[in-house]
Amino acid sequence: MDPREGLLISHHTIKDYLAPSHHGRGIMTAALRTLINDWAIPHLNAHRIVVTAFFDNIGSQRVLLKNGFVCTGSMNAAQVAERMRSKGRNDSTLYIFEWRSLVSNDWYERSQAQYPCSQY
8 A cells, every 4th residue: 555645556567669660650659558548447447657768769758658658757877777787778767757547737747847858
């Protein structure tokens, strides 16, 4: 239970990959939308989803934005360096995106003002 919100906290992980030959066709945008609307909300009662995307992965950031995610912050290299170096990445800055089922304009505007992820 998250004592601040009185909600049961559960963590699930998804990973995605799309061959470069299929980029730019809306495939991943549609897949994520389907995952959220047809599975996460009805089967997991999801009200909040937090994901990360590498700062240089503009395609993934756009997929998240098109599905209603908001950039709420970032983790710098010092916070994730060891984990990413083990995967062969030198720059390990990640942007943090968040989706909420009932996102108020107030929450959205505050998050944009506080963490303007300006890469995209």
